[in-house]
Amino acid sequence: MIVGYLRVSSDQQSNDSQRMSIDERFKIERWYQDNSTSGLTKGSERKGLGELLEFVRDGDTVVVYAIDRLGRNTIDVLETVEVLNKKNVALISLREGFDLTTDHGKLLLTMLAGLAELERKNIYARQMAGIKNAREKGKLLGRRKSIDDQSVRDWRVCNNASIRETAEHFGISISSVKRSCSLKK
Structure with a gap:
C-alpha cells in the first residue's frame, strides 16, 4: 500500500500543495496528516503520524513531500525512519528526491536531517537577535493590550x-x- 503523510505547522498554512505534489507522482491509497503541528512536536506525539506508524505494514511505502514534514530534530526524524525500517516500510521524500531504503538514501537522510536542525537553530538565533535589537530600540513587542x-x-x-x-x-x-x-x- 502507498501511504501519504502531510504536515503543516500553523492554522494559516494549507497542506494542499503537498498533497497535489504527491498526487502527481503517486496513487495514494491512504492519507495521514497533522495540521497546526510544529515540527518540534515529537513524531510519536503527533496524532496523524502516530496513526500512520501504527497502520503501516511490511512492504508498504510512505511518501512525504519533504523530509522536514517528519520533524526538524535529527534524532526524532531518524527514530521515525527507524520505526519504518523495522516494519520494512519504504520512505520516499519528493523534494529531496530520494528513496530511504537504500544506503545512499539513509546517508543523505542523516545529513539533511542534521542540516534541517541546524537551520531551525539558526532561525531561532536570528529571531532572538531581532527581539533583542527591537527591545534595545525601545519597541513594544507582542500583542497590544486589550484590557484596560x-x-x-x-x-x-x-x-x-x-x-x-x-x-x-x-x-x-x-x-x-x-x-x-x-x-x-
Whole structure:
C-alpha cells in the first residue's frame, strides 16, 4: 500500500500543495496528516503520524513531500525512519528526491536531517537577535493590550465584585483580572 503523510505547522498554512505534489507522482491509497503541528512536536506525539506508524505494514511505502514534514530534530526524524525500517516500510521524500531504503538514501537522510536542525537553530538565533535589537530600540513587542487594567480594578472595587464576577463582566479570564488588580495604580 502507498501511504501519504502531510504536515503543516500553523492554522494559516494549507497542506494542499503537498498533497497535489504527491498526487502527481503517486496513487495514494491512504492519507495521514497533522495540521497546526510544529515540527518540534515529537513524531510519536503527533496524532496523524502516530496513526500512520501504527497502520503501516511490511512492504508498504510512505511518501512525504519533504523530509522536514517528519520533524526538524535529527534524532526524532531518524527514530521515525527507524520505526519504518523495522516494519520494512519504504520512505520516499519528493523534494529531496530520494528513496530511504537504500544506503545512499539513509546517508543523505542523516545529513539533511542534521542540516534541517541546524537551520531551525539558526532561525531561532536570528529571531532572538531581532527581539533583542527591537527591545534595545525601545519597541513594544507582542500583542497590544486589550484590557484596560484601571477599568477592571475600578469596576471590581465599585461593585464589590469577586474575581470571577469581574472576569464574567468583562469577558476576560480570571488570570487577567488577577493580573489587572495586582498592578499598581
